[in-house]
Amino acid sequence: MSDATVLQQEIAVEQKHVDRVYARLAELRRDASRAEKEGYQLAGVGTFGALVERDAMVFHAARRRHALDTEYEGLVFGRLDLNTGATHYVGRMGIRDDSSQPLVVDWRAPAAAAFYRATPADPLGVVRRRMIQSSRERVTGIEDDLLDPDAAPDDMRVVGDGALLASLSKATGRGMRDIVATIQREQDDAIRSPASGVTIVTGGPGTGKTAVALHRAAYLLYSDRNRFAGGGILVVGPSGVFVDYIATVLPSLGEDTATLRSLGTLVPGYDATRVDPNDIAAIKGSLRMRRVLERASHDAVPGGPAELRLLYRGTLLRLGQAELDKIRRSALPRGARRNEVRGHGFDRVFDALWAQARQHKVTGLPEKRDFEAELADRPDFREFLKAWWPRFTPMRVLRWLADPARLRAYAQGLLSRDEIGRLQGSFDALAAQGPTIADVALLDELDELLGRPRRPAKKAQNPFHVRDGIQELSTANERQAAARAQQVQRDEDYREYAHVVVDESQDVSPMQWRMIGRRGSFASWTIVGDPAQTAWAGDPDELDRAREKALGLRKRTSYALTTNYRNSSEIFAVAASVIRRIMPDLPLPTAVRSTGVEPVDVVTDAARLPDLVREVAEKQLADVDGTIGVITPVPRRDEMAQWVAGLPERVQVVTALEAKGMEYDAVVLIEPGSLTWDPAGLRTLYVALSRATQRLTTVGTAAEW
Numbered sequence: 001m002s003d004a005t006v007l008q009q010e011i012a013v014e015q016k017h018v019d020r021v022y023a024r025l026a027e028l029r030r031d032a033s034r035a036e037k038e039g040y041q042l043a044g045v046g047t048f049g050a051l052v053e054r055d056a057m058v059f060h061a062a063r064r065r066h067a068l069d070t071e072y073e074g075l076v077f078g079r080l081d082l083n084t085g086a087t088h089y090v091g092r093m094g095i096r097d098d099s100s101q102p103l104v105v106d107w108r109a110p111a112a113a114a115f116y117r118a119t120p121a122d123p124l125g126v127v128r129r130r131m132i133q134s135s136r137e138r139v140t141g142i143e144d145d146l147l148d149p150d151a152a153p154d155d156m157r158v159v160g161d162g163a164l165l166a167s168l169s170k171a172t173g174r175g176m177r178d179i180v181a182t183i184q185r186e187q188d189d190a191i192r193s194p195a196s197g198v199t200i201v202t203g204g205p206g207t208g209k210t211a212v213a214l215h216r217a218a219y220l221l222y223s224d225r226n227r228f229a230g231g232g233i234l235v236v237g238p239s240g241v242f243v244d245y246i247a248t249v250l251p252s253l254g255e256d257t258a259t260l261r262s263l264g265t266l267v268p269g270y271d272a273t274r275v276d277p278n279d280i281a282a283i284k285g286s287l288r289m290r291r292v293l294e295r296a297s298h299d300a301v302p303g304g305p306a307e308l309r310l311l312y313r314g315t316l317l318r319l320g321q322a323e324l325d326k327i328r329r330s331a332l333p334r335g336a337r338r339n340e341v342r343g344h345g346f347d348r349v350f351d352a353l354w355a356q357a358r359q360h361k362v363t364g365l366p367e368k369r370d371f372e373a374e375l376a377d378r379p380d381f382r383e384f385l386k387a388w389w390p391r392f393t394p395m396r397v398l399r400w401l402a403d404p405a406r407l408r409a410y411a412q413g414l415l416s417r418d419e420i421g422r423l424q425g426s427f428d429a430l431a432a433q434g435p436t437i438a439d440v441a442l443l444d445e446l447d448e449l450l451g452r453p454r455r456p457a458k459k460a461q462n463p464f465h466v467r468d469g470i471q472e473l474s475t476a477n478e479r480q481a482a483a484r485a486q487q488v489q490r491d492e493d494y495r496e497y498a499h500v501v502v503d504e505s506q507d508v509s510p511m512q513w514r515m516i517g518r519r520g521s522f523a524s525w526t527i528v529g530d531p532a533q534t535a536w537a538g539d540p541d542e543l544d545r546a547r548e549k550a551l552g553l554r555k556r557t558s559y560a561l562t563t564n565y566r567n568s569s570e571i572f573a574v575a576a577s578v579i580r581r582i583m584p585d586l587p588l589p590t591a592v593r594s595t596g597v598e599p600v601d602v603v604t605d606a607a608r609l610p611d612l613v614r615e616v617a618e619k620q621l622a623d624v625d626g627t628i629g630v631i632t633p634v635p636r637r638d639e640m641a642q643w644v645a646g647l648p649e650r651v652q653v654v655t656a657l658e659a660k661g662m663e664y665d666a667v668v669l670i671e672p673g674s675l676t677w678d679p680a681g682l683r684t685l686y687v688a689l690s691r692a693t694q695r696l697t698t699v700g701t702a703a704e705w
């Protein structure tokens with residue numbers, strides 16, 4: 001029998017099972033919608049018990065229906081033939097037949113673990129591992145691994161030569177794909193790492209760190225849904241471009257409850273995409289900025305009243321600048337939050353005025369309480385208080401740093417003269433253009449330093465069904481529904497995540513670690529990154545300290561990934577040669593795929609550069625089916641984007657910093673030579689060179705870089 005015939009026969013065998021699974025899925029879908037409808041009908045009955053039952057029933061049915069409705073491309077993707085003679089199918093969700101026998105095991109269930117972990121050296125009872133490829137409901141291919149030949153029955157057939165490579169050569173789409181069918185053992189170790197403590201995943205470019213982090217989030221949601229869906233999972237990535245890119249993965253795994261945020265949007269109210277030059281980002285990211293901001297947060301308001309003059313019953317009461325400053329300082333000792341102690345400041349002004357009034361022997365001076373009430377009623381006095389000690393927003397205070405004299409005063413003794421010089425001007429655009437990504441961490445810090453004005457405590461949202469003023473007692477089902485309801489209505493600045501995932505963690509500055517840490521005080525963590533890819537130009541020890549502090553005493557478990565699944569070996573060789581210049585001993589991952597196509601370097605003059613870039617991008621459009629990344633130096637993004645304007649949507653223009661974490665089938669990297677001046681630049685170049693799966697062309701005016 002020919003190989004092709006064997007393959008067709010095996011496909012037919014698997015198709016039979018897949019058909020059964022989809023038929024059962026259709027049945028379950030019908031059941032779930034019926035249950036949901038019946039649940040709603042119970043509402044009319046109106047008794048206590050019926051209401052509780054209704055909420056629980058509708059909630060469960062709706063969740064089940066939603067899970068079943070998610071379009072599962074390749075619902076069943078694996079099969080395990082065990083040495084016991086048993087067979088398990090592995091898929092994106094668990095499905096049982098009407099007698100409760102499993103038709104498909106969820107990929108995250110313990111019974112599916114062997115699918116990812118079995119090797120010929122350690123087969124874990126698996127004789128044959130089969131990967132099933134399909135398009136919608138139709139099986140299109142099979143790839144087998146025979147893991148335990150001695151235990152294989154005579155009639156067992158083995159076909160194909162590796163699903164992993166087949167999956168790696170597929171064109172890249174705009175969004176990242178899940179890797180559920182081809183997770184490798186070292187990745188699976190990290191995905192299934194214990195839910196508590198801190199899981200640290202490191203590895204070179206393209207080793208699947210992001211993929212692992214996201215599959216781990218899905219795994220945690222499966223293994224303890226109440227805890228992780230209730231408390232929430234926060235995924236933090238470096239840029240908006242990156243967050244858009246990874247946003248497709250969890251929904252494709254049937255999970256859509258995680259919160260994805262970039263560093264510029266982590267704090268509600270800001271949507272920062274502007275980046276500071278590296279040297280300035282390093283200063284803004286340094287922990288020394290906390291003290292700079294603390295000084296700012298205690299300083300006098302620019303343009304605020306220099307004195308207070310009040311004519312009271314014919315006597316002039318006056319507090320001069322020095323007195324006002326003294327009062328402010330005494331009401332605002334170090335560590336006090338300005339918005340929270342506003343009342344103390346006001347009390348001291350009253351005290352000082354009262355003392356003066358008594359000293360001047362004002363005629364008809366009432367009791368102190370009445371004196372204060374009289375003053376408090378006067379609009380001119382109220383105006384003064386508002387101008388002298390307003391309620392501060394973080395943005396208002398950060399803008400003070402645009403004033404060179406103030407910046408110098410706050411930074412004195414904390415930043416060097418050179419650093420202060422560099423920072424000058426970097427806050428000028430705050431008002432017109434909003435914060436940079438690095439500014440957002442400063443704003444969050446100021447929010448903490450300033451505190452919030454006291455507000456009446458918000459009444460907790462009641463997640464329970466209330467009818468005619470009657471509230472039902474809580475049942476287990478109801479509590480679960482409540483957890484879900486609360487999660488949907490989470491406070492904008494929610495800080496009690498059950499798990500925090502930090503991707504590209506090597507680029508998180510010390511001040512950003514503080515910002516993220518505030519949102520994960522109760523969380524377990526997954527931290528993924530590659531120190532060799534960091535663009536951080538500041539103190540590396542400070543970075544380590546800040547990260548360690550954010551993670552606290554939690555137990556650390558580390559995993560290292562060693563295979564590069566993204567780049568062709570030809571492309572990775574170029575990237576590797578760059579990083580070797582500054583880190584000669586760095587262990588680098590092995591790129592598993594070769595395309596036989598060498599990267600191209602084009603040198604030209606400045607006048608020809610725009611046309612040439614366009615020509616290269618057009619050629620790449622013809623060469624590859626998927627996406628093309630045009631990577632520019634940070635300051636020239638907008639100018640260079642014009643060079644490729646009007647090309648199809650598959651072409652995306654990003655800066656070398658935004659390229660972090662991204663992947664394209666082909667990359668045009670413009671002016672690589674502009675990045676080679678310092679180690680942080682070389683590391684950024686390493687990142688930019690390791691984004692392409694198939695084609696890489698560098699175009700620039702420097703002959704060597």
Ligand SMILES: Nc1ncnc2c1ncn2[C@@H]1O[C@H](COP(=O)(O)OP(=O)(O)OP(=O)(O)O)[C@@H](O)[C@H]1O
Nearest residue numbers: 179182183184205206207208209210211565566661
């Ligand atoms: N086991 C796997 N099977 C199939 N594809 C995989 C596997 N592991 C990783 N990949 C693919 O390799 C590419 C790189 O993965 P990912 O972006 O997660 O790597 P990374 O380590 O985060 O890279 P970088 O540090 O360069 O940003 C992605 O396209 C991912 O889908």
